[in-house]
Amino acid sequence: MNRIDTWFSPLVALTTASVLWTTPALANEDTTSLATIDYFQGRESIEIEVPLPENEKQGLCQAFLTPSVASIMGKYPNNWGVLVESLETGEVIYSHNANKYFIPASNTKLFTTAAALQRLDPNGLIKSKSVREWINVTNQRSNNWYAETLLKYIGGASAAKTALAQIGISPNSYRLADGSGLSRSNAATPKVIVQLLRAMYYSPKRDLFYSSLPVAGYSGTLINRMKRTPAEGTVNAKTGTLRGVRALSGYIHHPQHGLLLFSILANNPYQSGDSIVSAIDSMVLQLSTFSSCQSPSSF
Numbered sequence: 001m002n003r004i005d006t007w008f009s010p011l012v013a014l015t016t017a018s019v020l021w022t023t024p025a026l027a028n029e030d031t032t033s034l035a036t037i038d039y040f041q042g043r044e045s046i047e048i049e050v051p052l053p054e055n056e057k058q059g060l061c062q063a064f065l066t067p068s069v070a071s072i073m074g075k076y077p078n079n080w081g082v083l084v085e086s087l088e089t090g091e092v093i094y095s096h097n098a099n100k101y102f103i104p105a106s107n108t109k110l111f112t113t114a115a116a117l118q119r120l121d122p123n124g125l126i127k128s129k130s131v132r133e134w135i136n137v138t139n140q141r142s143n144n145w146y147a148e149t150l151l152k153y154i155g156g157a158s159a160a161k162t163a164l165a166q167i168g169i170s171p172n173s174y175r176l177a178d179g180s181g182l183s184r185s186n187a188a189t190p191k192v193i194v195q196l197l198r199a200m201y202y203s204p205k206r207d208l209f210y211s212s213l214p215v216a217g218y219s220g221t222l223i224n225r226m227k228r229t230p231a232e233g234t235v236n237a238k239t240g241t242l243r244g245v246r247a248l249s250g251y252i253h254h255p256q257h258g259l260l261l262f263s264i265l266a267n268n269p270y271q272s273g274d275s276i277v278s279a280i281d282s283m284v285l286q287l288s289t290f291s292s293c294q295s296p297s298s299f
Contacts, residue, residue: 060286061293065094068286072279079268083190087259102265104188105240106142107247108181113138115160116150117205126153132208139212139238140220144180151179167199190263193249197261213250226281231288244269246276252288
């Protein structure tokens with residue numbers, strides 16, 4: 001197999017606030033230069049303690065999820081997009097701006113690695129490492145160079161979209177401007193990300209994709225998040241980090257509802273990155289512990 005030479009060097013550019021925070025419009029593919037830097041690139045993880053719910057054993061009653069998540073979003077709900085569905089039944093557990101386009105940051109790597117698994121032999125080599133190793137490092141560490149190399153080896157954004165169309169992801173439902181998520185020209189909705197997560201779960205390459213995702217409190221870019229909470233060890237998800245952008249999408253193992261698919265995208269220049277991450281983790285904790293509501297006669 002041909003070897004790939006090192007070729008990707010992200011550009012760092014400043015953008016004005018008016019351009020930076022406009023909701024991304026879906027457009028035809030281009031190769032827009034990278035507009036900003038991913039500050040973590042999988043090398044760091046913020047340790048944030050998330051308070052336990054008042055009733056740790058049972059969790060929040062499902063009927064109160066909507067007001068609870070709304071209170072976590074605070075006074076900027078339009079800057080958030082959230083979708084949570086049951087894998088088994090397809091039931092929508094929670095939805096807010098699910099069809100709105102957001103800058104997904106490194107959640108773009110979900111598209112890149114999913115496409116790579118459709119197009120490439122996991123045991124094939126890129127340089128001296130197997131494709132499965134490239135995919136694992138891309139998602140676990142959120143490594144931008146690995147992601148861009150994978151996209152190049154796939155054949156570019158158009159080839160990636162063609163590969164994902166074969167598993168039911170419409171090419172018109174998202175924009176892929178690069179492979180890493182550094183470009184603010186990328187655009188995705190919580191809905192299309194959840195669709196991708198569902199498609200990959202039922203894909204023959206499910207185990208490779210799933211195991212490449214960081215685990216809350218245990219590995220990768222989630223190693224220091226949601227520690228010592230019911231979400232620790234039960235959430236496999238991809239992080240996303242750009243200036244004013246945070247994202248988390250993946251799978252939640254719920255004790256009552258089985259596997260949940262979720263995508264949380266936040267494009268908010270008015271809050272600090274740490275506060276947005278803390279809000280996302282609080283949402284995930286609520287989603288990990290909510291329970292069916294008990295009727296008065298059951299008390």
